[in-house]
Amino acid sequence: MLKKLLIFIRALAVALFHDMHQGSLTLRAMGLVYTTLLSLVPLLALSFSVLKGFGVHNQMQPFLLRLFAPMGSKAEELTTQVLGFVDNVQVGVLGFAGLTILLYTVVSLMGKIEEAFNHVWRVRKPRSIVAQFRDYLSMVLVGPILIVSALGVWSSLGNLALLQTIAGVEPLGVLLNVVVQISPTVLIVLAFFFVYLLMPNTRVQPLAALGGAVLAGLAWQVAGWVFASFVVSSGQQTAIYSIFASLFLFMLWLYVGWIIVLTGARLAYYFQHPDAVYLPQQPTETSVQTREMLAAVVLREIGERFLNKQEPATLDVLSRAIPVSRLLLEDLLEDLMEYGILSRDDDDPAHYLLRVSPAKLTVAEIRHCFWQGNHQQQRQARQIQRQTGLADAWLADVAAHQQMSISELLAEASAAPPDQTTAHTPASRNDPSSPQ
Numbered sequence: 001m002l003k004k005l006l007i008f009i010r011a012l013a014v015a016l017f018h019d020m021h022q023g024s025l026t027l028r029a030m031g032l033v034y035t036t037l038l039s040l041v042p043l044l045a046l047s048f049s050v051l052k053g054f055g056v057h058n059q060m061q062p063f064l065l066r067l068f069a070p071m072g073s074k075a076e077e078l079t080t081q082v083l084g085f086v087d088n089v090q091v092g093v094l095g096f097a098g099l100t101i102l103l104y105t106v107v108s109l110m111g112k113i114e115e116a117f118n119h120v121w122r123v124r125k126p127r128s129i130v131a132q133f134r135d136y137l138s139m140v141l142v143g144p145i146l147i148v149s150a151l152g153v154w155s156s157l158g159n160l161a162l163l164q165t166i167a168g169v170e171p172l173g174v175l176l177n178v179v180v181q182i183s184p185t186v187l188i189v190l191a192f193f194f195v196y197l198l199m200p201n202t203r204v205q206p207l208a209a210l211g212g213a214v215l216a217g218l219a220w221q222v223a224g225w226v227f228a229s230f231v232v233s234s235g236q237q238t239a240i241y242s243i244f245a246s247l248f249l250f251m252l253w254l255y256v257g258w259i260i261v262l263t264g265a266r267l268a269y270y271f272q273h274p275d276a277v278y279l280p281q282q283p284t285e286t287s288v289q290t291r292e293m294l295a296a297v298v299l300r301e302i303g304e305r306f307l308n309k310q311e312p313a314t315l316d317v318l319s320r321a322i323p324v325s326r327l328l329l330e331d332l333l334e335d336l337m338e339y340g341i342l343s344r345d346d347d348d349p350a351h352y353l354l355r356v357s358p359a360k361l362t363v364a365e366i367r368h369c370f371w372q373g374n375h376q377q378q379r380q381a382r383q384i385q386r387q388t389g390l391a392d393a394w395l396a397d398v399a400a401h402q403q404m405s406i407s408e409l410l411a412e413a414s415a416a417p418p419d420q421t422t423a424h425t426p427a428s429r430n431d432p433s434s435p436q
Helices: 002-022 025-052 056-065 074-088 097-119 129-158 161-167 172-198 208-232 235-272 289-307 313-322 325-339 363-372 375-388 406-414 426-430
Strands: 343-345 351-356
Touching: 002 025, 002 235, 002 343, 025 056, 025 074, 025 129, 025 235, 056 074, 056 172, 056 235, 074 235, 097 129, 097 172, 172 313, 208 235, 208 375, 208 426, 235 343, 289 313, 325 343
Parallel strands: none
Antiparallel strands: 343 351
């Protein structure tokens, strides 16, 4: 058992290193930094107006101070500036158009965050517009109330006479002090847990979300200490950037924070799908021949279940039966659905079913789909053919032309009727047999 755990941890570290080296997580984090800068003030303004309605808006400043704590002495200055911007946004006097723009800005921010989480979880279908407004506004309106309530309850517990009495009794006092010390980390872990559980547009197992949240919460605390030390020792950089120093440090902390958040989401994905850890370096873009062979294996598994009247296969079933990267398998299944060969139901987890009877589905039709692509790709190919003046003889029958040399193909294209090729084609300009 211990050996399997060590093997899994090693494979997990390799998979995370591959994800970072690939660059998709870092690119998503940079995009979220830009989106956060544009949408932070509208988001806080909307949350501030909700908190003001409950009379607890004064808790916004301590919350922001804790959020910006890694910025050291710059935290108070930045908190004051942000709250000043928020106070200038009077939600009650914005009017219908202003309120609509405010809500759209907030929903757009949440949509970008969901898009990043869906990318991490390999989810292609986003929430519908109605679901976005319903879920995002629920998070924005209810989330601050829950956070402030939790902070208020924790502060009131610290003032209870019973706890003060317990603090004077050893070793309960030491234990209580430890609880107080780790409470910020616990709150961060709980916040990450709910984000990982609710944000991706797929079913996330609570244990997987908790595992990613614990590691991300610990990384957040460590990164906060390291970043605070960096800010203290960055006097020279502050002098160089002058008035932009606070903005520079804020953007850098946002980037580090989003890297941690997305890495924790990827960890939750690996915890829920541990088989994806062991094959991280298999390419997601492969040759047509490889995809044909993999499609034959997938259709064999699904077809056998259909003929034996078994329950249709899910992605987990297929990934256990076929030892290839889960990412590659997901992309292939999406292609087979676009080609009209497979369909997927709405169950959780989804089942994949044949849309064509195995007796009528031929190998030639499958190969034609992979070589010709879907309907949109076929239209693009025909458009390029018309624009470049390529003759149909080049594309009609690959088998008949595969033994031809390039010179023979060029000669055949040059001899094609005028309505199929033009005088400006590469063939007519570069044919070695043509007179110069």
